Amino acid sequence: MNVLDTLRGGLVVSCQPLPDEPADPMRDASVQARVAAAAVLGGAAGIRANAPEDIAAVRAAVDVPVIGLWKDGPGPVVITPTGRHARAVAQAGAHLVAIDATDRSRPEPFAAVVAAAHAAGVLVLADVSTEAEGQAAADAGADAVATTLSGYTSHTPKTPGPDLGLLERLVTRLSVPVIAEGRYRTADDLRRAYAAGAHAVVVGNAITSPLYLTRELARSVPAHTDANGVHP
Numbered sequence: 001m002n003v004l005d006t007l008r009g010g011l012v013v014s015c016q017p018l019p020d021e022p023a024d025p026m027r028d029a030s031v032q033a034r035v036a037a038a039a040v041l042g043g044a045a046g047i048r049a050n051a052p053e054d055i056a057a058v059r060a061a062v063d064v065p066v067i068g069l070w071k072d073g074p075g076p077v078v079i080t081p082t083g084r085h086a087r088a089v090a091q092a093g094a095h096l097v098a099i100d101a102t103d104r105s106r107p108e109p110f111a112a113v114v115a116a117a118h119a120a121g122v123l124v125l126a127d128v129s130t131e132a133e134g135q136a137a138a139d140a141g142a143d144a145v146a147t148t149l150s151g152y153t154s155h156t157p158k159t160p161g162p163d164l165g166l167l168e169r170l171v172t173r174l175s176v177p178v179i180a181e182g183r184y185r186t187a188d189d190l191r192r193a194y195a196a197g198a199h200a201v202v203v204g205n206a207i208t209s210p211l212y213l214t215r216e217l218a219r220s221v222p223a224h225t226d227a228n229g230v231h232p
């Protein structure tokens with residue numbers, strides 16, 4: 001049974017501090033490893049983690065498959081942009097490496113990063129924002145495709161909830177497993193994703209970010225001010 005079979009029908013928890021929040025106090029590998037361990041206790045079938053240090057700490061803390069990535073570089077492609085990043089993610093212990101497979105300008109061709117990951121002995125999860133990118137990623141050798149980047153490229157608007165339409169189109173078109181990711185926040189979101197044929201669903205901030213969760217609830221508190229004394 002490969003690692004993708006293990007994840008089938010499961011909930012994957014993404015243990016990453018907010019990428020745009022340099023002061024996020026959760027930005028610490030040992031903290032993320034503890035968050036991952038709590039998620040597994042709660043029933044997570046897998047963990048998604050960013051950067052070699054966090055991936056290694058998470059691997060040491062949990063016994064479920066780990067989807068690793070390394071957000072790095074000037075962009076626009078930052079999720080595991082090169083073969084060097086893919087090798088480091090594999091060396092840190094990830095079972096699957098997530099790689100940006102959008103059609104934006106990038107330092108190395110997607111297929112070259114896939115080849116580096118496969119040579120390092122890990123499977124590839126392609127993070128995409130459109131159906132065409134998903135097809136191209138599968139054609140280039142990705143072992144699975146995820147809707148992660150819908151809402152984060154110029155091709156797709158950032159809707160408040162998940163992009164279930166893209167999920168459905170990818171499931172219909174591709175023969176590789178399709179993973180639902182990006183703004184999944186409720187049990188109903190998960191039910192709809194599995195009904196649409198998702199292989200697994202990844203949930204991040206709605207489980208693992210006190211900063212995100214507090215911000216969301218604090219909006220409805222009349223007397224709330226942020227750390228700078230400003231009403232957000």
Ligand SMILES: CC(=O)N[C@H](C=O)[C@@H](O)[C@H](O)[C@H](O)COP(=O)(O)O
Nearest residue numbers: 014148152182183184202203204205
């Ligand atoms: C767009 C991007 O860079 N997404 C990242 C991918 O690794 C993470 O920052 C997200 O937290 C993760 O995809 C889970 O998504 P959500 O937190 O919406 O459940």
